[in-house]
Amino acid sequence: MYSLIELQKKLLPDMLLIMQKRYQILRSIRFMEPVGRRTLAQALGLSERILRSEVEFLNDQKLITIKTSGMTISQQGLSVLQGLEGIMRDVSGINEMEERLKKELNLQEVVIVPGDSDETPWVKQELGRACAKRMKKRLVGENIIAVAGGTTMAAVADMLTFDFIGNTNTLFVPARGGIGEDVKNEANSICAKMAENTGCKHRVLYVPDQVSKEVYDSFVKEPIIKEVLSLIKKANMVLHGIGDANVMAERRNTKEEDMKIIQDGHAVGEAFGYYFNEAGEVVHKVPTVGLKLDDFSHIEHVLAVAGGSSKAKAIKACMKSATNSTVLITDEGAAKKILS
Template sequence: MTELLKILQKIMPKEMSALSRRYTLLHTIRLFQPIGRRLLSQKMRISEKVIRTDTELLKSEGLIDIVFAGMTLTEEGARVLDSLQELMRPLEELDKVREGVQTLLESQELYVVPGDSQNNQEAFKELGKEAARVLLEHLQGKSTVAITGGSTIRKVVEAIPFQKAPSPFPKLMVVPARGSLGNNAKIQANNLVAKMAERLQCRYRLLNLPDNLSRKSLDSVSQEPEIKEVFSLIRNADIVLFGIGIAERMVERRNLEPSVMEEIREKRAVAEVLGHYFDGQGNIVSTSCSIGLRLHELEQGGGYPIAVAGGADKAEAILAVRKYLRRGALVIDEGAAKRILALAAGSKTL
């Protein structure tokens, strides 16, 4: 990426993301014109809602025409597209990386931000901002949003702008996808739920239970009316925002029994999602006694999933759980994306 683009990315990351998307949109229209919104959405693999917003803006600027047969580029639109080519070439290279990963993972919607969160806090921030943008685009007035804990989801919450009164989401409900775990309160789901609700000025409910209860204790507390009510909200959530963990880190964070930790390590787990541990081939090798949302509920078409993971060191974990990333949105960074392609190129089993 040129020095100018790096500066622009730092100063106005949201605008640069929109510029890249609209540039690609204009380029796609040029290739397939006349083209309708639905087909354009399929080719770009982004939602029709985003396509509608962008095309209406481009039409108002005189860059495209929208007629019965579909959308076409205007003379001015073609001129603008040609003028942008040199500037956008580095971003096009990132877009090629995104397309390669999207094809590999078969993701419904994939977003890739520049940089590598593994060793760059600015990139980590941008990852959070992009995921927050995707979340806000999918919010509806009466939505229920279930979120997990973790440092990545914390970045997403911190990137959500504070809404001005009166709240645009007075009937929105935010709940933790799972019980709390570990001793770091700053990244526990309950804490992040309260912070998200504060920013969105909406309702929320907490799940005041540890994540790792015994089966007997879990069966007992599940019958409490207040817990049952929160469970119902979680399992009927419209949107599920979650991170993808590296198994070894999550084993330490969850304070598991030594025998369980040893088993997970012996089975060479590399990833963790919603209390499920996966080996490098995507097999579930261990499952914690879950409080809240279960993986099969997400797989079977529950809420709209938004998965977020950044850093080259998360690539193996992302590949391990890719079966569960096909539906909904996946937000990653350049470091993870390039490492995913490198791992895939070096393995005949991927």
């Protein structure tokens, strides 16, 4: 038996294309509101003439509101958007892509959001929203959530709300020390934001991510640091991003001799101070303060969040070392490139 969508693809393909285009416009308005027509046209790669007719249609259907400040989505438009979400995943083949990627990477679950965060910045918000949903489904009783740094983790923090936690008792802790990047993208700041948005508690770890063995041995003797490291090791959920190897090496101000090891080893991905080549082999390891890959086998839920077609190799490489408890949350751009 053909499904209704399969029949429409055969008999009315143009209708599905129009529906996809209007759905994409509605989604973009929702994330960019209030947004002007020119800005929206540039974001979607459409001419202003084509966008004008579509915007007029959406306005006539009372799905959007047009003001001098820009376009916003109406409550009716939001309902339509939410109602279409599942259908559009079938139409665009995302559900099928998730199954293929799950088998390809041998993971428990793969979640793909529409779009490519390299091309459309607000897709990162969708990654954050998808991660928040998966977190909520897995939280029961008392929880310690260890959170890494990065812009994607910051997007996850933005999507958490007071109704997220429910009746659970949850503590947010940084998964590792800071690497000296933008303070708002450091693990400590992201933990604080997550705690603030959900009404939960958090702890901080004010130590550098990368230290010598002598400094590390000195740090872990400090009572406060020792206590936080103990909490991190007890985490039942970990949230982390995946980085491009060369980008992360530069952010860490990696020494020239270590940079040579990373480049000669053809590293493409990085997570928790481990640099992986395309075969998933660790070619370099940075001594870091916090969680290490060996700890992951004891953690009940690991959520890896990363998107953008430019990160496809990094994601595939890092996922080769993933545990059975890992859920990958990525976007269409990365997923298509990995599968190709």
